[in-house]
Amino acid sequence: MDDLLGEPWMLSPSVALRPEPFGALAYHFGNRKLTFLKRPELVAVVRGLIEAPDVRTALETAGVPASQHPAYAAALRGLAATDMIRRRTGENGAAA
Amino acid sequence: MTLTTDRPTERPRTGTLVEQFELGLDAPICLTWELTYACNLECAHCLSSSGRRDPRELSTAQCKAVIDELQRMQVFYVNIGGGEPTIRPDFWELLQYAVDHQVGVKFSTNGVRVTPERAAFLASPACNGYVDVQISLDGATAEVNDYVRGPGSFDTALAALQNLQDAGFTDAKISVVCTRQNIGQLDDFKALADRFGATLRLTRLRPSGRGADVWDELHPLPEQQRVLYDWLMAHGEDVLTGDSFFHLAAFGESLPGLNLCGAGRVVCLIDPVGDVYACPFAIHDNFLAGNLLADGGFQQVWQTSALFADLRSPQTGGACAKCEFFDSCRGGCMAAKFFTGLPLDGPDPECVQGYGEQALAADRVVPAPSQDHSKTSPTRNQPVMLQLLTRPPSQPPVSACAESPLSGFTP
Numbered sequence: 392m393d394d395l396l397g398e399p400w401m402l403s404p405s406v407a408l409r410p411e412p413f414g415a416l417a418y419h420f421g422n423r424k425l426t427f428l429k430r431p432e433l434v435a436v437v438r439g440l441i442e443a444p445d446v447r448t449a450l451e452t453a454g455v456p457a458s459q460h461p462a463y464a465a466a467l468r469g470l471a472a473t474d475m476i477r478r479r480t481g482e483n484g485a486a487a
Numbered sequence: 488m489t490l491t492t493d494r495p496t497e498r499p500r501t502g503t504l505v506e507q508f509e510l511g512l513d514a515p516i517c518l519t520w521e522l523t524y525a526c527n528l529e530c531a532h533c534l535s536s537s538g539r540r541d542p543r544e545l546s547t548a549q550c551k552a553v554i555d556e557l558q559r560m561q562v563f564y565v566n567i568g569g570g571e572p573t574i575r576p577d578f579w580e581l582l583q584y585a586v587d588h589q590v591g592v593k594f595s596t597n598g599v600r601v602t603p604e605r606a607a608f609l610a611s612p613a614c615n616g617y618v619d620v621q622i623s624l625d626g627a628t629a630e631v632n633d634y635v636r637g638p639g640s641f642d643t644a645l646a647a648l649q650n651l652q653d654a655g656f657t658d659a660k661i662s663v664v665c666t667r668q669n670i671g672q673l674d675d676f677k678a679l680a681d682r683f684g685a686t687l688r689l690t691r692l693r694p695s696g697r698g699a700d701v702w703d704e705l706h707p708l709p710e711q712q713r714v715l716y717d718w719l720m721a722h723g724e725d726v727l728t729g730d731s732f733f734h735l736a737a738f739g740e741s742l743p744g745l746n747l748c749g750a751g752r753v754v755c756l757i758d759p760v761g762d763v764y765a766c767p768f769a770i771h772d773n774f775l776a777g778n779l780l781a782d783g784g785f786q787q788v789w790q791t792s793a794l795f796a797d798l799r800s801p802q803t804g805g806a807c808a809k810c811e812f813f814d815s816c817r818g819g820c821m822a823a824k825f826f827t828g829l830p831l832d833g834p835d836p837e838c839v840q841g842y843g844e845q846a847l848a849a850d851r852v853v854p855a856p857s858q859d860h861s862k863t864s865p866t867r868n869q870p871v872m873l874q875l876l877t878r879p880p881s882q883p884p885v886s887a888c889a890e891s892p893l894s895g896f897t898p
Binding site: 407409410411412413416418420421423425427429 | 498502504507510512513514516561563564589591616617
């Protein structure tokens with residue numbers, strides 16, 4: 392299992408999500424990367440990260456079945472690679 | 488083209504990203520906004536036939552209202568062009584306003600107003616890294632560039648790049664329209680970009696605007712298309728193309744990018760008077776979706792225009808549907824077909840499988856332009872597209888005293 396599932400994460404502060412019929416478009420104002428979130432469920436997960444104590448809880452809250460958790464973890468790793476989402480640390484670490 | 492406002496109420500939730508894009512988005516991804524038709528230059532291939540300011544040009548307040556609307560629609564950045572946008576007196580004010588309202592700006596300029604002071608401003612925290620500068624250059628040498636862009640334009644562009652570099656502005660873009668005359672200079676362009684710490688951006692010559700007048704002379708030859716394709720395949724990661732060359736995908740492997748015509752789906756153009764067109768290369772009444780002053784704002788035009796609804800409905804491949812490469816090139820560029828008088832559901836005029844040449848050889852009527860802001864009388868900046876014949880040194884000029892009827896004749 393991906394360690395990420397047990398960690399607290401959040402949407403990067405410089406990222407804006409624009410809802411689209413297929414999901415959402417994520418834009419990073421810092422590195423100016425544009426990414427497409429191709430499923431509404433993934434959008435719900437990403438939005439829910441900040442409220443959840445860890446990624447697994449965010450997935451469960453968004454109704455993603457456990458069988459799909461590894462696939463979602465991989466997708467989230469992809470988003471982390473361009474700083475669309477980042478791990479909460481320090482005072483950000485606690486769930487809001 | 489048939490127009491229809493019928494739109495399926497339910498769109499499929501699955502499908503590839505490209506399939507989703509073909510159905511359109513709630514707001515454009517790549518919006519071009521031409522701030523003025525006024526220009527200090529008179530480039531022979533200007534896609535918007537720019538030169539003179541239009542008296543109906545949007546005012547500063549109207550431009551700011553457009554920026555407010557883009558912010559509400561979450562259009563994260565806008566490509567600003569013209570004309571020459573920097574000769575609008577309020578250009579820098581509008582740039583600052585956009586940046587302050589979370590609308591990043593990438594602007595195209597010939598460099599005329601990129602002074603050391605402006606370069607320092609662009610590199611300063613005031614711009615917050617939200618500004619990209621694209622300097623247009625259509626030749627890696629003054630000879631090739633000035634032939635189409637006008638005398639002195641090469642030096643102006645290089646001075647601007649130098650000013651940006653000296654001010655510490657990183658990663659400027661050098662924007663090149665690929666022509667028959669500069670395809671052989673691709674490596675030189677790359678070296679030039681490296682010299683200024685810039686990124687090279689290559690785009691396709693369209694027969695739009697004044698480009699229609701010079702397209703036959705300037706568009707790359709079929710063998711040059713192959714050279715371009717191979718060069719892009721080798722340098723694809725380091726070079727930007729604005730998804731310009733998807734018609735080359737029919738050579739085989741697709742180039743990086745979306746490889747689809749985004750007109751009215753993910754792309755559109757706002758012109759200086761607020762007219763909204765399907766794409767920057769399609770400034771013509773046939774592709775006019777509406778006007779943001781007359782039709783209730785940009786969002787209204789983007790989301791409800793009948794033209795855009797039609798462009799977002801499933802398209803037929805027409806004559807191209809039978810071609811085995813149709814899935815890769817999707818029939819090529821709509822504007823290139825339209826302005827060469829070819830049917831929109833047939834091959835691109837530069838189809839790399841050769842169908843374009845056949846189509847161009849058939850009966851066709853090149854459409855008349857629906858707007859022209861070219862200067863009415865030429866100025867000293869107008870390119871003169873004539874070349875002096877150079878006589879090889881082995882043949883001295885035939886003097887008036889040479890009486891032989893065969894003097895100067897070399898069989």
